[in-house]
Amino acid sequence: MSTYEEEHGIQQNSTQEMRETSREEQRRQIRSQLQGLFQGSANTSGGGNGYSDSTLLLQLLSQLLPESLQEEWLQEMDKGKNTGCPDSFAASLPRINRKKLNSTDNCSICYTNYLEDEYPLVVELPHCNHRFDLECLSVWLSRSTTCPLCRDDVMGHRIINDIDTNEAELEEDWGMYG
């Protein structure tokens, strides 16, 4: 036969345990909801009401959240985003013949004089015509779509070409089915 105290002791313990688990569960839920909000609002780029609301929300959140957590989430977001050019882009750029390079020309990414290399692999960006070592530029273009020197959007000029090819293919397809 159990005493009153024992019963209540056990009861109290188990309720406390239950409370602990539900609190842990709640915490986890809130954490994932906050993360959703944080990333959702940071990803919003459209205009209108939604934008200003989420900016406000983001500001509020960033004040409430510990910095370590913010950093972690921002890094996660960056990983998910593919901000660079496709690998094929840098490889497709026109290469500059060694004879066309001046003895003073150097790569503004690694600072090495192009002609120091017996077989320099130098490429030129479309439109802005800025030149870099292919190796250096490839690394940069895997994270960005802008020219390091003038911030020209290098992919901007390419999309037009892509649309043209697509249309040509589309017409061919129609021909097949026509």
Place this chain on the structure above:
Amino acid sequence: MASLPKRIIKETEKLVSDPVPGITAEPHDDNLRYFQVTIEGPEQSPYEDGVFELELYLPDDYPMEAPKVRFLTRIYHPNIDRLGRICLDVLKTNWSPALQIRTVLLSIQALLASPNPNDPLANDVAEDWIKNEEGAKAKAREWTRSFAKKKPE
């Protein structure tokens, strides 16, 4: 430690042989990617006559990634927070590998000359700056006198 990229060596040499007026940057003996930096407060700004200490670190991915820079000296500025972190586009989204330590430090010096309270990092300071610019500038001058080293005559 991995060997230091040629670019970092060249930049360091240039910083020493041809320093930017009002700015010093010296690499640490033990870690050549870690720089101790001083920036003189620009003339006619509330930071005039103060010398501010900063730390600059070149991450492994530099120059694909921006240097990490932080004020060590306390400063009252709407784009610099209590921990010395700096809100400056070229240190974040507008970084480019064609920029360098020199240009980053010049940008920071320019930020001291023209604070931008509309893009704040220190919200309370920015609010103060917008509401009462003269008062905020007075406070910035006071902090400069209290915390920044004196510019040598």
